[in-house]
Structures are given as structure tokens and as C-alpha cells.
Amino acid sequence: MSREGSVRIIPRRTPESKQFAADVERAMAITPLLNRLGYADTEEIQALFETLCSTKVGENFRLVPPFYTDCGNNIRVGDRVFINQNCTFYALADITLGDDVMIGPNVSLITSEHPVAPSQRHACLLGRPIVIGKGAWIAAGVTIIGGVTVGENSVVAAGSVVTRDVRANTLAAGNPAKAIRSIEGE
Numbered sequence: 001m002s003r004e005g006s007v008r009i010i011p012r013r014t015p016e017s018k019q020f021a022a023d024v025e026r027a028m029a030i031t032p033l034l035n036r037l038g039y040a041d042t043e044e045i046q047a048l049f050e051t052l053c054s055t056k057v058g059e060n061f062r063l064v065p066p067f068y069t070d071c072g073n074n075i076r077v078g079d080r081v082f083i084n085q086n087c088t089f090y091a092l093a094d095i096t097l098g099d100d101v102m103i104g105p106n107v108s109l110i111t112s113e114h115p116v117a118p119s120q121r122h123a124c125l126l127g128r129p130i131v132i133g134k135g136a137w138i139a140a141g142v143t144i145i146g147g148v149t150v151g152e153n154s155v156v157a158a159g160s161v162v163t164r165d166v167r168a169n170t171l172a173a174g175n176p177a178k179a180i181r182s183i184e185g186e
Contacts, residue, residue, distance in 0.1 A: 006147070008093045008127035020092070020125070023071040027052060035066040049077075057081070058099065070112070078134070083107075093127030093146055098134035104158070107138050111146040133168060155183060 010016045034048040045063050050056055052072035058079035067087055069075070074091040078099035085105050089095050092112035097103070109130050114121045128146030132138065136150045139158040150156060151168030160177040169184035 006093075006129055009124055010092070010127070011124045012122065017125075020071065023073055027069050027072050030072070031066075031068060037065055039064055053077070064105075074111070084140075092125055094129040094131075096129070096131045098132060098136070098152070100135045101132050102137045103132075104138060104140035104142065106141045108143045110143065113146060153183070 010020055030048060030052045034045065034052065037045050037048070042062065045065065046057060046061055049061070049063055052069065053075045054073050055076065057077040058081060060080045061077060062081070063083040064085040066085060067083065069089045069091055071091050074094045075089055076094065076096045078097055078101065080099055081097050081101045081103075083103040084107070087103055087106065088108045090110045090112050095109050095111060111127045111130055113126045113128070115123065115126065130144055130146060131149040133150055133152035133154065135153040137155045138144070138150065139156060141159045142156050142162065144150070144156070144162040148162050148165055150162065150166045151170065153168060154166045154170045154172065156162055156166060156177060157171065157173035157180075159175070160173050161175040162172065163176040166172045166177065167179065169182055171180045171183050172178060173180050
């Protein structure tokens, strides 16, 4: 594995790619256990999510299954984070959720990609981190791709596709998402 800036690169047929495959197998064994749990099983959900992420989550964490991930090891969650049902986090690179973040249903956070050049598409996986700032709300059906930071207290409107950073205290919407207006002071 190498890092060019904040890009994680995993070439095929390397020890790093074998480790990533093992991490995916591990996540695929844990997520069905998590997804069998009901809404009221908060302690069990938190324990399995922490196992999946290989780290503690913040205080008052709440997740509504089902939840899907390719590799949970790179997910970091702050205090009072809420993740609604049917979310997908592809975490080849880091996914960081700040305190008080709300994630709506059917949200996809996708850090991984392949090179664009046809001759390189099968050569490696690329991963770019996603950061969701404190107090942000990611509404239903949003897709955020790798390399994006959503600033503190921002809102990304339902169905948006976020391909660029969203400044703090901003309402963003569309495909690709664009700043609609400031929400500072609301």
C-alpha cells in the first residue's frame, strides 16, 4: 500500500491486496450478525459495530440495521452519531463521522474507486477519505464519494450526489451537489 497525498493505493496481487480481501471477508462475516438485530437491540448493535470497526464508537451511538460495508476497519464515529437503516459505507480509506452527525436511510459513503484509464482499471484500488463534520446531516439517499469533506453543521439534501467538498453551515443539493445557501445562524 502506498499513499499519494490522501489517496490510498492497493495494487493487485500484493500482500496489501490480500490483507484487504481478508478484511472484506471479516466484514462480510460480521454484517449478517449485525443485520439480524432489531431496532431495540442497541447494546448488541453497538458491540458488533465496534467489532466491525475495530474501535470504540462515541457515546450515545445509534444505528438502525441493516448496514453494509466492504471493510469496517477504517470507520470512525464520534459522540451522538445516528445512522439510519440500509446505509452502505465502502471504507477502503477512512470514513470519519464527527460528533452529532445524522445519517439518513439509504446513504452511501464510497471511498473506493478504480483508475479511469482502461489499461489501469484492474491494476489497483484507490481510496480517498470521507469526513463528515460535527453536526452535519446527510439526508436520505445521498451518495458521497471519496475525497469529500462535508463541513460542520451542513445539510446535504435527499438524493444528492456529493463529488466536492461542502463548506460548513451550508445546504447543498443536486447531482452533482452544489451549495444552495448558507444556513449559518438558523
